[in-house]
Amino acid sequence: MSKSKIKIEGEKYDQERVRADRTDELYKHIPEGETLMSISGLRVVYVTDEKETVAVEDFSLDVKKGEFISIVGPSGCGKTTILRCIAGLLQPTRGKITIGDRECTSPGSDRGMVFQDFALFPWRTVKQNVKFGMEIAKVPKDEAEERAMRYIKAVGLEKFADSRIHELSGGMKQRVGIARTMVMHPAVILMDEPFGALDAQTRNIMQEQLTKIITRSERTILFVTHSVDEALYLSDRVVILTKRPSTIYKIVDVPWNRPRDRANPEFTALRKKILEYLEMQNVMED
């Protein structure tokens, strides 16, 4: 969390001649399908004046390179908390998060994050938002321009490159958020209910577009959602959490090729099974 830690991480990148805007290069030696990130024994306790609440208890997960993992769980469980710990925005009470052989203790551009409420800078244009991380990493101007435009095109916003954020619809805003994160080539992308603030129709379109983007360029993504449907549509694996204190109930492999068919009987059957479990968890709480 402190300033010095960020600096040390920056120095590490320099030593290996990798810039903060290309942290995926740090892990080139790890082959696709091997463990890239590992989370072990994560425990998060919130302390308030009156009591201690255990939000997450003993959460461990190995994320393979190029994998898309969704985390679902009953509402109010520590899905977002887990993601914030990985991002370095929250210090876990116990547990260790490593990418390759590096331990993550503070926020860094190697773990890009897409936020539910977009978190875009309202005083910047679309392009300036996408360029933000590259400005921080001191990417040469020409390269930054070229890369920003490439990603803006990839999310279909080339006509809006110079628009301001308040001129965009919710779906467009989140596409800016995705481009801003992807352009940095982070080793891992964390997505915190990225489509949660969108209407159902936009949501489906965004899921489809995300599928296209991830099949084109292999990215390692950890995706938090409360929609089982969304998780099954997008992921290679779905992690199901128990209610608070959250721990892993079950990890479900999703074998089907993309793009997926939501009407497929296997799809609906699996969705029903997971939903039933979540339902049960919610009922138990009452």
Next chain:
Amino acid sequence: MLKYDEHNKYHRFIRTVLITAVSLIAFVCLWWVVSKIANNAAIPEPFETFEALIDLVCNGDPVTGLSLTTYVVSSLSKFLRGFLLALAIALPIGLILGNFKRVRAFVNPWIEVLRPIAPIAWAPIFILLFGYIQGATFVVFIGIFFPLLTNIIFGVTKIDKVLIDASKTLGASNMQIFLKVLIPSTVPYLMNGIKVGLGIGWMCIVAAELYATPLGGIGFYVANMITYGAFPQAYAGIIVIAVLGLLTTGLAEYISRRVSRRMGMDV
């Protein structure tokens, strides 16, 4: 016959102008009635006042021989210096106080003690310390400083925390967050502070000049005319003050609205 169309920009504009004109005429009539009823030299009739105003604009101050421009420039330059000084000091202090909770907790009592003091109460002290001209500048400074400071502090504390989170995950250091996120997101609040501050500052300059600044200033003119019992002339000066005040705050309002829109925020 022309018919009024709510959706026509020019129609709306003309209507606003007409209403304003009628309102001003009604005001002058009211003034005339009051001056007739009061029948007191201290409330001159509108007509005499306008005559004095035209005389002031064309021939300047009958007593000192100084022109209206000299007075206005004198007032405005003091005003501007006070404003710039307030901005230069309030901006860094506001950013620091907004950012560091503990420093804010420590300094807050000072602010709360000093802020409610009417700026004009400082006028005799400042004039004693800095002379007539700079003294008035410092009164303006005090008037603008506090609204500016409190608005900047408010802006810094109101920053959307998720923007800071996003910057961190994009690799920004604390210094970079300060420069690239915190400062720009404070700008609309700063503009709001300027808007409020200019209004108060304008009142301060005139009030401070009432303490008689020998080298002019529109407030001095008003005060001087009253000591000579030349009430229509004094009222003419007050009208000048009102118009200039309207212009400064109008300009600030316009700029602030433009900036807020440009920054994609409304305060």
